Amino acid sequence: xxxxxxxxxxAAALLAGTFAANSTELRLSxxxxxxDVRHQVAxxxxxxxxxxxxxxxxxxxxxxxLLKPRDQYKPLTRGLLDMSVLPLSYAGGQQPAYNLTLxxxxxxxxxxxxxxxxxxxxxxxxxxxxxxxxxVLVHGYLAGGFAxxxxxxxxxxDMQGLQTRAAGKAFEQMLAGAGASIASMASSEIYxxxxxxxxxxxxxxxxxxxxxxxxxxVSCYTPAGDYALWFxxxxxxxxxxxxxxxxxxxxxALLAGAAKAEAYYLEEAKKQDAASAEVFRENGVxxxxxxxxxxxxxxxxxxxxxxxxxxxxxxxxxxxLDLALSVD
Numbered sequence: 001x002x003x004x005x006x007x008x009x010x011a012a013a014l015l016a017g018t019f020a021a022n023s024t025e026l027r028l029s030x031x032x033x034x035x036d037v038r039h040q041v042a043x044x045x046x047x048x049x050x051x052x053x054x055x056x057x058x059x060x061x062x063x064x065x066l067l068k069p070r071d072q073y074k075p076l077t078r079g080l081l082d083m084s085v086l087p088l089s090y091a092g093g094q095q096p097a098y099n100l101t102l103x104x105x106x107x108x109x110x111x112x113x114x115x116x117x118x119x120x121x122x123x124x125x126x127x128x129x130x131x132x133x134x135x136v137l138v139h140g141y142l143a144g145g146f147a148x149x150x151x152x153x154x155x156x157x158d159m160q161g162l163q164t165r166a167a168g169k170a171f172e173q174m175l176a177g178a179g180a181s182i183a184s185m186a187s188s189e190i191y192x193x194x195x196x197x198x199x200x201x202x203x204x205x206x207x208x209x210x211x212x213x214x215x216x217x218v219s220c221y222t223p224a225g226d227y228a229l230w231f232x233x234x235x236x237x238x239x240x241x242x243x244x245x246x247x248x249x250x251x252x253a254l255l256a257g258a259a260k261a262e263a264y265y266l267e268e269a270k271k272q273d274a275a276s277a278e279v280f281r282e283n284g285v286x287x288x289x290x291x292x293x294x295x296x297x298x299x300x301x302x303x304x305x306x307x308x309x310x311x312x313x314x315x316x317x318x319x320x321l322d323l324a325l326s327v328d
Contacts (some may be wrong), residue, residue, distance in 0.1 A: 026242065028083035029061045031069040031188055036211045037268045038085045040047055041138055041236060042262045048257030055247040058083065064203040069186040077132040085138075085236045088125075089168040096314040097128050102168035104306055105299040106324055107231035110270045113141035121323035135243060137258040138236035140265040143224035143273050144205040147280075149194060152220035152288035153201055156301050165190055165202040167232060170306035174298070175203075177305035190214055201228055206276035223279040224273040229297035236261065 003211070028046070032038050039062050046058035061067075067075065073091035075081040089102035107113045116122060117139040126136055144167070146153035153159065160179035166172040172182045183198060185317050187208040193199040194217035196212060204215065213223070224230065236258065242249065290298075311317040 004326065015077050022179060024055045025057045025059055026082035026238075027059050027061065027066070028085070029064075029066040029072055029074070029081055030085040031086075031186065032062060032083045032208075033211050034062050035274060037142075037207050037265070038140075038234060040268070041094050041140065041265050042083075042085050042207050044261040044264055045137065045236065045254065045257040048260055049250075049253045050194070052117070052249075052253035052256070054247075054253045056246065056250045056253060062284065064188065069188065073134075076237060077134055078124070079239050079241055080285075083137070083238045084238065085234065087232050088324060089232065089238075090171075095128055095132070096310075097125060097316075097320055099104055099169050099310060099314070100317075100320055100324060101125065101233035102231075103310065103324070104171045104174050104302040105295070107141060107143075107228070109228060110141065110143065110266065112327070113231055113233075113269075114139075114266055116327050118137040119323070119327045121320065121327060124320060124323060129237070132241045134237050135237050136235045137238045137254065138262045138265060139233075140235055140269065141233050142205040142207060142232040142269050143228045144203060144209070144232065145224050145273075145276075146201060146203045146222040146230075147214055147218040147227075147285075148201040149201065149218050150220045152222060152286060153203075154290045155294040156297050159201070162200040163198065165193065165199050167203070167204045170201060170302075170310065171230070173309050174302050177301050186256045188212060192219060194218065201210070205230075205232060205234075206272040210272075210276045210279050215280045215283040215285050218280075218285060220286040220288055221277065222290060223277040223280075225289050226299055227290045227292055228273070229290065229295060229298050283314050 028042055030038060042060050047058060049056050058306055070090050072084045072086050076084050081151060088098045092099040100240050156178040159175055162180050163183055163187055164175055164180045165183050166175045176182055187204040190202045191214060281287055311321060
């Protein structure tokens with residue numbers, strides 16, 4: 001067997017034998033540390049399944065130990081990987097519609113994100129996933145903000161001339177429109193890029209800012225607050241055929257664990273923003289806040305850049321965007 005993902009020989013061997021008809025072990029890959037909320041979500045599901053005693057085990061491979069961050073979705077669609085927690089927009093190259101799950105200014109706050117998860121918009125996204133033989137076990141959005149090495153980032157004017165990392169295609173389009181130069185990389189690479197002078201600024205989730213210790217490299221942090229520009233859908237996914245191949249007791253245990261994990265995910269996501277600001281403050285980093293006028297300026301820029309590009313490049317893009325914007 002050969003495929004073009006960047007994996008170690010050991011990882012390739014693991015993936016090649018991931019699922020067989022009588023298997024009772026599912027392998028779950030993600031890129032984060034074991035202290036990160038997304039790992040904890042996966043661990044809740046694994047623990048609940050183990051406690052159910054249904055001859056099913058979930059083995060978690062954290063910290064990109066099995067696959068690189070952006071190399072997880074295709075193996076998941078092919079049944080070479082059973083489960084993953086990942087930003088769905090990482091697969092926007094394969095399914096352009098997924099880029100709408102990381103769109104500037106589209107999500108207002110965490111409760112709004114939860115309503116999106118139960119909306120016709122998410123039903124349309126899940127229908128696309130089903131066509132890829134993938135299904136959602138745990139919905140979850142995380143908020144985030146900006147961090148700068150030499151200045152605070154609150155408005156589009158602050159980005160002029162900076163080398164920045166943007167989390168996702170839509171943010172890259174918007175920040176480029178603000179005059180920034182874009183360096184694409186996974187959130188796990190921000191620290192080294194800032195340390196080496198490759199980056200002047202970055203935006204990512206509140207939890208990633210903390211778990212990757214970005215506070216050691218920046219002078220100012222703009223967390224998600226009353227005006228959160230950055231929300232990213234980061235679900236726990238499972239290969240649909242793998243799930244359907246489990247017996248009823250195993251499926252029920254997995255779904256019960258997922259329900260518990262989803263409730264935890266929402267509550268923890270709400271806590272992440274304030275907690276991240278406190279960590280940065282404790283480490284001597286200035287904390288900035290975005291005003292409504294600055295938020296409105298970002299959204300106006302997004303309408304000219306990210307929203308427009310999405311509609312032009314995505315089949316049924318306007319319909320999907322309208323579905324998302326219709327959720328109050």
